[in-house]
Amino acid sequence: MQKVYPNILTIITTYHCTAACEECCFECSPKLKARLSFQQISEFLKESREALGSKVKGVVFTGGECFTLGDDLVRAVGVAHNLGYNVRCVSNGSWAKTPEKASHIMKAMRDAGLNELNISTGDNHQAWVPFDIVLNAIGAASANSINSIIVVEGYRESNFKIGDVYNNRRFQNLQRRATDSENFGSVGVMNNIWIPMHLHANVTQQQKYYVTAEQANLAKGCDNVLTTLGLNPYGQVIDCCGLTMEYIDSMKLGTYRNGTLKEMFNKQFNDFMKIWLWVDGPEKILYFASTLNHQINFPVTISHPCQACVELYKNPIVRETLQKNYEKVVPEIMLKYSIKLERTNAERKIELSY
């Protein structure tokens, strides 16, 4: 069987965080200590290069708060850069307490080879990290030729919206400076669907973002599973970095030891569910289950594929229904897999030729 290769390595460096956002998908906080050592990260990156070759383009360091790794993060970015990867860090920006401190850290990161910085913000984050500190981080990144994006929690009840970033005078100046001079890294902003992780969370979306059963049937596959390989802070190899990944045992392929990566990578393709997720996506699979068993109602509160995914794995009625019926769709899914694989490979070749 021809395999789809990952193009991104996601290193979830730690679940320790300087913040404790109410709806953090991994429930990170200052109390959690789990983290990877520099050696684990370095061995994983080097072996990935050997096992997967140049097909993998980028490495993302995230968490928790990856900057709490200090010098180990700088060294890890250096290893990734020297292996030829495009390198991104995802952070809450809490390390950028003053413009001077931010500048010092970003200089070290630039010298190590960091290409992109994503900083998350919004109501949950700003309970811990004021927006001015986020702007310190973005400004210092840009001044050191590192491209940056502010990622805003997107949900109906939030007070802080993406428009508040665009309207911020300091942000406007940073963006203008980045546009006017090619020595500065770009400065962007995007909205990210913020999902509730607790039963009584006050996090909802506008109606148009909730997937109906009919829309679910037209949904595209999950482009994260099979195309991502990574490590979580417990040293487990993960094959997606979705918001509900830690709640789904199957997304962990086993504990990483040097020399085991190829075997773990190949293991994914013995799991039909992963192939099905890549081809059809969790919403469509959940819809399929609902057409077979009247006890399954397609939920009316799904605004993100990872919410549907956890339902597939954790709802015993859905699981049982799929286990009894999946064989009916195997030929169709395998055909769709080859078609998507061919298209994905062609798109990646086009990307490379630019």
Ligand code: SF4
């Ligand atoms: S900053 Fe990010 S990792 Fe830290 S608690 Fe908030 S959402 Fe979680």
Ligand code: SF4
């Ligand atoms: S939908 Fe499932 S497989 Fe895809 S990223 Fe989310 S948790 Fe992972």
